[in-house]
Amino acid sequence: NAGVTQTPKFQVLKTGQSMTLQCAQDMNHNSMYWYRQDPGMGLRLIYYSASEGTTDKGEVPNGYNVSRLNKREFSLRLESAAPSQTSVYFCAGRTGTLYGYTFGSGTRLTVV
Amino acid sequence: GQQVMQIPQYQHVQEGEDFTTYCNSSTTLSNIQWYKQRPGGHPVFLIQLVKSGEVKKQKRLTFQFGEAKKNSSLHITATQTTDVGTYFCAGSANALNFGKGTSLLVTP
Numbered sequence: 001n002a003g004v005t006q007t008p009k010f011q012v013l014k015t016g017q018s019m020t021l022q023c024a025q026d027m028n029h030n031s032m033y034w035y036r037q038d039p040g041m042g043l044r045l046i047y048y049s050a051s052e053g054t055t056d057k058g059e060v061p062n063g064y065n066v067s068r069l070n071k072r073e074f075s076l077r078l079e080s081a082a083p084s085q086t087s088v089y090f091c092a093g094r095t096g097t098l099y100g101y102t103f104g105s106g107t108r109l110t111v112v
Numbered sequence: 113g114q115q116v117m118q119i120p121q122y123q124h125v126q127e128g129e130d131f132t133t134y135c136n137s138s139t140t141l142s143n144i145q146w147y148k149q150r151p152g153g154h155p156v157f158l159i160q161l162v163k164s165g166e167v168k169k170q171k172r173l174t175f176q177f178g179e180a181k182k183n184s185s186l187h188i189t190a191t192q193t194t195d196v197g198t199y200f201c202a203g204s205a206n207a208l209n210f211g212k213g214t215s216l217l218v219t220p
Contacts, residue, residue: 033207040121042200042212043155058207090154100145100157101208 002026006091006104013081013111021076021089021107029093032074033101034058034066036087043090049074081111115139116203118211125218131188133214135201143204144177144184149213150197158186191218 004025013019023032033048035058045058049068063085065077074093078085088108092101115138125131135144143162147155159168161177161184168175174187188195198215202208 031207035210040212043202043210045207045209048207059209092155097143097204098160098162100147100160101155102157103154105154 004029004091004093004102004104006089006107008107009105010108011110013078013109015082015111017081017111018077018079019081020078021091021109022073023075023091023104024073025091025093025102026072027093027095027102028071029095029102030071031094031096032068033092034064034074034076035090035092036060037090037106038087046076046089081109083111085109086111116201116209116211118201118214120214121212122215123217125191125216127193127218127220128190131191131195131216133186133199133201133216135184135186135211137182137203139203140181141203142181144181145202145204145208146175146184146186147200147202147210148197149200153197155200188216191216193218193220 007022031050034046035043037043044060047066049055052071067075088106090106091104094101117136145160146158149155165179166177172189176185198213200210200213202210
């Protein structure tokens with residue numbers, strides 16, 4: 001199915017463990033984004049990639065790294081997970097500034 | 113940086129009542145987008161407003177962009193239970209800055 005696909009959908013980590021959240025899109029999006037969503041906080045931008053080969057920090061980048069592997073894929077890595085990183089993570093993409101974002105279905109991450 | 117504030121945070125209405133959520137920015141926006149997120153789901157794009165004073169309608173939903181391009185509103189006429197969810201506005205810079213959303217609960 002066309003769209004933005006995130007894996008995994010659910011994950012439980014122990015403090016200090018590392019993991020990579022995967023995001024792939026087949027909608028020819030130039031720009032891709034990672035947001036986290038916490039109760040009462042709305043959606044906060046972690047990192048984004050305006051185009052293939054570029055990445056930039058968002059509002060809350062600490063503790064995360066990203067890789068824009070190619071135009072289709074944009075991964076988010078937690079090197080040493082902390083309980084404060086318990087959240088729902090959304091990947092999104094868009095074709096250009098005149099278009100809306102298409103979001104993936106999210107990854108629900110719990111760090112214990 | 114750009115701040116996008118949304119009010120109210122929560123709204124509980126009876127089915128058939130109208131609902132409005134407001135979005136205000138600390139800076140002039142190039143455009144504003146609105147999204148809906150159902151409980152347990154992901155945000156879904158509704159609409160984008162670009163022009164000063166623009167008004168767009170989607171069935172029972174009316175979206176407005178202020179003359180100064182610093183505020184926007186979403187009005188739902190005669191709410192239905194299918195309208196339940198959180199409505200987000202987002203201002204556009206290099207990436208969208210989302211408001212914290214208005215959660216709408218509709219009871220039959």
